[in-house]
Amino acid sequence: xxxxxxxxxxxxxxxxxxxxxxxxxxxxxxxxxxxxxxxxxxxxxxxxxxxxxxxxxxxxxxxxxxxxxxxxxxxxxxxxxxxxxxxxxxxxxxxxxxxxxxxxxxxxxxxxxxxxxxxxxxxxxxxxxxxxxxxxxxxxxxxxxxxxxxxxxxxxxxxxxxxxxxxxxxxxxxxxxxxxxxxxxxxxxxxxxxxxxxxxxxxxxxxxxxxxxxxxxxxxxxxxxxxxxxxxxxxxxxxxxxxxxxxxxxxxxxxxxxxxxxxxxxxxxxxxxxxxxxxxxxxxxxxxxxxxxxxxxxxxxxxxxxxxxxxxxxxxxxxxxxxxxxxxxxxxxxxxxxxxxxxxxxxxxxxxxxxxxxxxxxxxxxxxxxxxxxxxxxxxxxxxxxxxxxxxxxxxxxxx
Numbered sequence: 001x002x003x004x005x006x007x008x009x010x011x012x013x014x015x016x017x018x019x020x021x022x023x024x025x026x027x028x029x030x031x032x033x034x035x036x037x038x039x040x041x042x043x044x045x046x047x048x049x050x051x052x053x054x055x056x057x058x059x060x061x062x063x064x065x066x067x068x069x070x071x072x073x074x075x076x077x078x079x080x081x082x083x084x085x086x087x088x089x090x091x092x093x094x095x096x097x098x099x100x101x102x103x104x105x106x107x108x109x110x111x112x113x114x115x116x117x118x119x120x121x122x123x124x125x126x127x128x129x130x131x132x133x134x135x136x137x138x139x140x141x142x143x144x145x146x147x148x149x150x151x152x153x154x155x156x157x158x159x160x161x162x163x164x165x166x167x168x169x170x171x172x173x174x175x176x177x178x179x180x181x182x183x184x185x186x187x188x189x190x191x192x193x194x195x196x197x198x199x200x201x202x203x204x205x206x207x208x209x210x211x212x213x214x215x216x217x218x219x220x221x222x223x224x225x226x227x228x229x230x231x232x233x234x235x236x237x238x239x240x241x242x243x244x245x246x247x248x249x250x251x252x253x254x255x256x257x258x259x260x261x262x263x264x265x266x267x268x269x270x271x272x273x274x275x276x277x278x279x280x281x282x283x284x285x286x287x288x289x290x291x292x293x294x295x296x297x298x299x300x301x302x303x304x305x306x307x308x309x310x311x312x313x314x315x316x317x318x319x320x321x322x323x324x325x326x327x328x329x330x331x332x333x334x335x336x337x338x339x340x341x342x343x344x345x346x347x348x349x350x351x352x353x354x355x356x357x358x359x360x361x362x363x364x365x366x367x368x369x370x371x372x373x374x375x376x377x378x379x380x381x382x383x384x385x386x387x388x389x390x391x392x393x394x395x396x397x398x399x400x
Contacts, residue, residue: 016087024081027072034071037062043227045143053120075120082113098387101380108372115365123360124279127337130287131352135311137284139357140276142230144168147193147238147253152262153269168277171196171236181241189265191272192239199223199232202252213237215250238272240265279359282330284311288318290351292339304336306353321355333358 005013014020035051041063042050051057054073060066072080089106093099128139145168156162166182171193174180179194195213202218213219220235235254240263242248251261253274260273289307294300305322310329321327327334337356341349 012087012092015083016092017084018088021081021084021088024077024084028074028077028081031057031071031074031077034060034062039227041227042225043229045229046225046227078113078116082110085110085113098383099380101376101378101383104376104379105373106376108369108376111372112366112369115362115369118362118365119360123358123362125356125358125360126276126279128281128285128334128355128357129340129352130285130355131342131350132287132290135284135286137281137311138278139281139355140278142276144277145172145234145255145274146277147171147191148260148271148273148275149187149191150260150271150273151268152271153267165277166191166193172198172234174236179239187270188243188268189263189270190241190243192241194237194239195220196234196236197222198234199225200235200254201233202235202254215252218252220252220254234274236274240270240272242266281332281357282312285309285334285355286311287353290339290353292351304339304353306336306355331359331361331363333360333363 031051035047039047052074055076057071060069126139126141147166148163150163174196181192183190200220200222203221205214233256240249255274260271262271286309291305293303295302310317321336335356338354340352
């Protein structure tokens with residue numbers, strides 16, 4: 001008489017199996033190889049999104065070699081690996097004093113995988129660029145675009161700037177021929193966003209019959225995408241539709257535009273700007289002085305140092321940010337990323353320091369996880385060594 005295995009038991013056996021772990025790790029090796037190769041043509045940001053922050057990979061594009069494919073993405077693989085380790089390396093493992101160290105190590109690896117999940121969904125990263133003497137309390141995203149709508153006239157009574165924001169995920173799929181209308185009870189108009197381009201440039205219309213879409217004598221010329229995603233300048237057509245009169249006004253918003261596109265609706269004036277998402281810092285930073293050191297006889301950077309003043313409430317603190325010595329405060333980390341030089345009003349070069357800013361609730365979790373893994377392995381190795389030495393110790397001869 002054969003014993004029947006229940007479906008939950010079969011599922012547990014499958015998800016805790018060593019074979020599943022082997023398959024997952026093999027696929028992780030494959031997508032890591034493909035993602036690294038594709039990064040050469042398409043840049044780090046796009047490759048990371050495609051291979052490691054997705055559930056499914058549907059194509060491979062290595063420049064001269066392109067083909068459709070179906071592979072599990074990094075997000076799916078890491079979630080399956082988490083379940084596999086939880087079932088096989090934590091629940092299924094035999095519990096005894098001998099396995100304490102191994103259990104600690106496995107739990108620490110699970111914690112590291114969870115830290116990656118938290119970082120992927122909640123981390124904010126961007127940059128803050130300051131000229132010497134300039135002060136700011138916000139940083140902007142490297143990649144996330146938003147449309148900001150701000151009422152200019154009449155101005156707010158308290159003088160504060162208030163902008164309504166349309167998230168990039170709501171309009172970045174609106175390629176050629178697509179449009180979407182956004183509405184709000186707080187606005188006297190509806191806004192239609194159309195023909196979004198990831199990298200484009202407004203150009204003057206020379207032949208009116210050539211371009212279907214144009215605004216104020218300009219049209220959007222799509223440009224090839226750059227591998228460095230932060231260098232792409234996105235743009236879109238927007239149409240303002242007055243809710244009362246149904247009058248329409250067509251314009252172009254471009255991320256590199258010096259001034260926002262403005263529209264008058266009734267007695268009110270509004271500004272529309274395509275920009276990077278901005279976040280507030282819990283403190284303000286002023287760049288007092290920037291120093292740049294290069295290797296002798298070259299222009300290769302040796303050391304960048306920013307002397308700053310941090311303002312928190314009514315308190316001021318002098319700080320130094322340099323390579324490998326970031327500023328950490330209130331969960332935010334400011335790294336010295338790079339610099340640029342522009343020409344000042346007097347014609348002399350003016351230095352601008354560029355900080356990479358990261359807010360990550362799981363910032364130190366991988367470090368804690370690695371320390372716990374090391375502790376678990378040391379406990380396990382100490383136990384193994386103790387048992388080995390006890391077995392190797394010669395026994396005293398027995399007296400007949």
